[in-house]
Amino acid sequence: MVEKVTDIDETADAFSRARSEGNVAEEPAAAGRSDQNGARMREPIFDCHDVNVHYGDKLAVRNVNMALGQNAITALIGPSGCGKSTFIRCLNRMNDLIPSARVDGKVVYHGEDLYGADIDPVSVRKRIGMVFQKPNPFPKSIYDNIAFGPRIMGTKGNMDEIVERALKRGALWEDVKDRLKDNAFGMSGGQQQRLCIARALALEPDVLLMDEPCSALDPISTGRIEDLMEELKQNYSIVIVTHNMQQAARVSDMTAFFTVELDGDTGHRTGAVVEYDRTDKIFQNPSDKRTEDYVTGKVG
């Protein structure tokens, strides 16, 4: 084997910590090799320590210890109710918007505690953009959809240029440059989703969280979004929740498999990370039998 470029020692440290918690494989990607695509994960962008999420008095996700790589695509997979969406929402404090939700533990973002007392959730969401399952453009023109965020944030600069740059990054510019004033609802589903991605990019974030961004799209639009993610990875870090295992396999560098644990006494279900490793490892030779059974389709 030809050894590829490696420069991921910091990530390796984060891994070894996660490993000691028992939810990462013995030989993760970071142990001296780069991921399958040679992505250089210089340092983790998120470093999660003992993250627990409660809804009311019910524990929804327990004990997540994971370091997510910079300029990498991390996929979260697992059956329904395994807490992957709940977890991704911790990464930009979206759970703050649910009154009963409580996040314990630490989410360190660029070395800072995301849930620290002095952190403004709005500025967090500006740096950490999110794209949802169903495209949700505003009932406005294509142009205004993109300009909305920068205007609210009081972004300086030429708005036409900001809009053009965001649409280009969202791989949408060629499709819509002659109809920027048209209503966004007139676009196809795939275009609307790319508009939502472009809208998030207009705020110059450095992380893009995607919660099942393609599940409402046809295969061609899905392919376009996946190619776009590959491009965006150069400048952004991406975390994607997906029900589509093949999508996780195709696009991601690292994959975390979540599962649901059933408490026999209370009947209560809690999500937890079973295995977190290089995507090619997860799909070729996972360390945990539960991961193997899930990716081979033996259990849902």
Added chain:
Amino acid sequence: MPVRPALRTRFQEELRTLEDQALGALDMVVSTLDRALEALSHQDVELASIVIHDDDRIDGRFLEVHQGILSLLALQAPVASDLRVVAALLHTIKHAERMGDQCVNIAKLIPLSGHEPPRNKQLMELIEQMGVLARSEVKQAKQAFALRDVEVAEDLVRQDQRINKLNRDAFKLGVEIGTDEDTREWAMHMMLVARALERIGDNAVDIGEQVAFVVTGLFREFSDASRSAQHDS
């Protein structure tokens, strides 16, 4: 309408890289074979030992392509013509690895045949001709794959029949080589060299069959190995 870029570009790039790596292994085989044949012609034991050690490179390439193909299958789920290319590359890299081993077999025989072996010029010429043909078959197999050219692939059978004929001729010569013990021992070693070259030819034909599979989607053997030898000539 704006020009639509191709989809799944990363996958297509990975597949192309794998093909380049696998076909590149055939180039490695050609240069290894050149050296093995040169070592044979000049009874160059040192060069023979380089050939033996250098086989690690081809083995390394085999592992690299093999792992790459497993990743591609696991992560990208190729279908249709892409799937056929992946399957054919898996065969091709295995054949390349086998051909590399045959070169090692030749190289290992060189020191065994002694410092100044009692060579038979006629037999040596037959084997050198086989070497030239085997080399050209490997190159042609690569070309056929790269161009997806079934005609070029099928033409390998014609060349291979010539190698097989030379192999039989060499065998006859070997049997009749005389009573001198050293000469007979040398001739036995040369039979093994001829056998290795003949196998390289067979591997090249097998790659040709993979080319036809990639193009047509149907696998068929170009020539039936179970046929009797005289039909081959």
